[in-house]
Amino acid sequence: MKEIVAKIKAELALESYSNEKIVELLQELREFFKAHLNEPGLVRMIRLAYEDIEANGDYSFIFLEEEDSRGNLEYLVDLLADYNNKYNREELREIRDLMEGIEREEEDEEEEDEDEA
Numbered sequence: 001m002k003e004i005v006a007k008i009k010a011e012l013a014l015e016s017y018s019n020e021k022i023v024e025l026l027q028e029l030r031e032f033f034k035a036h037l038n039e040p041g042l043v044r045m046i047r048l049a050y051e052d053i054e055a056n057g058d059y060s061f062i063f064l065e066e067e068d069s070r071g072n073l074e075y076l077v078d079l080l081a082d083y084n085n086k087y088n089r090e091e092l093r094e095i096r097d098l099m100e101g102i103e104r105e106e107e108d109e110e111e112e113d114e115d116e117a
Contacts, residue, residue: 022053
C-alpha cells in the first residue's frame with residue numbers, strides 16, 4: 001500500500017499531473033484495500049474519489065478550505081495511508097460524509113466525541 005501511496009503523491013507533485021494516471025493509481029489502491037483489508041467504507045471512498053476525477057476532470061471534494069483540489073486529494077491519500085490512526089479515522093468519516101453528501105449535525109459529532117471518551 002505504501003508503494004501505491006508514494007506513486008500517487010509523486011504524480012500529484014508533478015507540475016502537470018495526469019488525471020488518468022491518478023485514476024489508475026487510485027483504482028490500484030482500491031484493489032489493494034479490497035484484497036487485503038476489511039474496510040468497505042474506505043474502498044467506497046477511494047472509488048468515489050476516482051469517479052469524481054473522471055466525471056469532473058479534477059478532485060472536487062474540498063474539505064481543507066486553504067488547499068486546492070490537489071492538496072485535498074493528497075491529504076485524503078495521507079489519511080488512507082495511516083487509516084488505523086483513530087484521529088485519521090475520524091477525519092476519514094467526515095470526508096466520507098462530504099463525499100456522500102451527508103451533513104452531520106453538531107450534536108451527532110458531540111455525541112460521538114462523548115462515546116469515544
